[in-house]
Amino acid sequence: MFIIQHFPFSYLCTRFQNKNMDPESLFAGLSYIELIGYAGSLIIAISMLMTSILKMRWFILVGNITFIVYGSFIGAYPIIVLNAFNLAVNAWFIWQAYKLQGNYAVLSAHLNAPMLDRFLVYYINDIQKYFPSFRSFDNEDVVFLIVKGTAVISVTGFSPNKDGSYNVVLDYVARTHRNLKPGKLLFERENVFERLNTDALYARSYHKKHSRYLRKMKFDATGHDDVFVLRNRAC
Structure with missing residues (x-):
């Protein structure tokens, strides 16, 4: 649900063509009302890059609010009405998404x-x-498997070690549902230690984003080979 608004982009294009212009003066001469309009366009553009549906809707919602403010300043009632409608639709979908947060199962x-x-x-x-x-x-x-409703959104696999611990060989969440909820559900609420009958889980990270995720899941760095460990703190 992307709404493309009309702004005087030729103004900026003309300035970009001036190679001698200082970058700081690119937006010089723009009123704060025009800046609000460009900010709304930027927010909507960023939303198009989101793979998470929920994040995308949050960005669009903020963009809708920005356009409503912009439309109010310039007296463009069609912009106000259209974005108010989109704001209501996005707010409803966001509310539904949070309402169904408990609709997960492992x-x-x-x-x-x-x-x-x-x-x-x-x-x-x-x-x-x-x-x-x-x-x-x-x-x-x-x-x-972690399912939301009837859809599989995550797969996590564990390989046993001789000492009774387990290695996390896969912990993947589908792009459209990528947030911390599936991980927190498995590693915190569902007590994976009890399910596996173990006291320690090891995970190797090959990616900076995955390392950040492991830390948020309360894994601790072991200090070598990008290996992290999560211990059963209930013991």
């Missing part, structure tokens, strides 16, 4: 489950950005 998965196989095949290219060594699960691995 399910054990058989390694030959068609649903699991379909998920891995569909997302394999993105999976290997964060888990480059992952190809498939081994027979002794334990796999959990």
